[in-house]
Amino acid sequence: MRLSANDLNLLCQCAIAAAYQAGHIIESHAGRPVAVGNKTGGASLAAQVVTEVDHLSQQAILQALQPACEMFDLAVLSEEQADDGSRLRKDYFWCIDPLDGTLPFIEGVAGYSVSIALVDRAGSAIIGVVYDPLARNLYSAVQNGGAWRDGQRLALPITASRGNILKFITDKSFAADPLYQAAEAGLERLALGLGYAGAALVLQGGAAMNACQVLADAPACYFKFPKPQAGGGSVWDYAATACLFREASAIACDMFGNDLELNPQGSLFMNRCGVLYCADSELAPALVELYRQLQNSC
Secondary structure, eight states: OOOOHHHHHHHHHHHHHHHHHHHHHHHHHTTSOOOEEEOSOOSSGGGTEEEHHHHHHHHHHHHHHHHHHHHHTOEEEETTSOOOSGGGTSSEEEEEEEEEOHHHHHHTOSOOEEEEEEEETTSOEEEEEEEETTTTEEEEEETTSOEEETTEEOOOOTGGGTTSEEEEEEOGGGGGSTTHHHHHHHHHHHHHHTTOSEEEEEEOSOHHHHHHHHHHSOSEEEEEOOOSSSOSOBHHHHHHHHHHHHHTTOEEEOTTSOOOOSSOSSOOBOTTTOEEEESSTTHHHHHHHHHHHHHHTO
16 A cells, blocks of 8 residues: 555644644653653663653554554554564554653653654655654654644754854763763864864753754754664654654764664664764764774774
């Protein structure tokens, strides 16, 4: 089955409605004590914590999207339920992170969101919706329809941003990476070499909001280096923002410069390849090369 442009716009509105419903649940629990549990996941704490709010948000999203699943024969991949493999058999699947940035949510700091994407069987995200329930910002994109934030088309001030500080955004676990110190110095050299005033390495937030900050606050870049340990985020952390970036004419790839693989046959973790989101088209290959140099120097 091939979805038409009208179908995609309808499904995007379904995803937006689901994200708003889940966001309202998350917002109503923010700043309050919540039950926190552990789950089998990646090596980092962020990949192992889960709350009752994750499950409540997921329940609301799945209920909201169920009619669309039946109408268009869509599969579902969602973080807090087992992968049933239907994403590999059907033409399209919803890729859902009901509470991306669970750890920031538990800590009561910004950086959490609802992330919903529609991905085709080939692994391309064709709808992306991210809702920030704290700031109440909505990001959305549909294939060939542009990227939007709160009804305003996203336009990246790339050329005008040279001469400013270039922000490199990643999560807090990077502080323990063996490449941290060398990378910090390398990022400063890279930024200066591209004509920026310098670099600022920022460790914060969940994957979806980290990526959205690149679009909302250029010049910036979000990256995660590959690592041997299981983790590095999963496909539901990146699917929606991969669509947003493509439609904003920005760069979303892995740390080797390849397209993000969003419907893999094997592990759903991204640690094997890392991720790279850039608003500056010259920055992506420069950072790919820097990572290669850092690896070779180990």
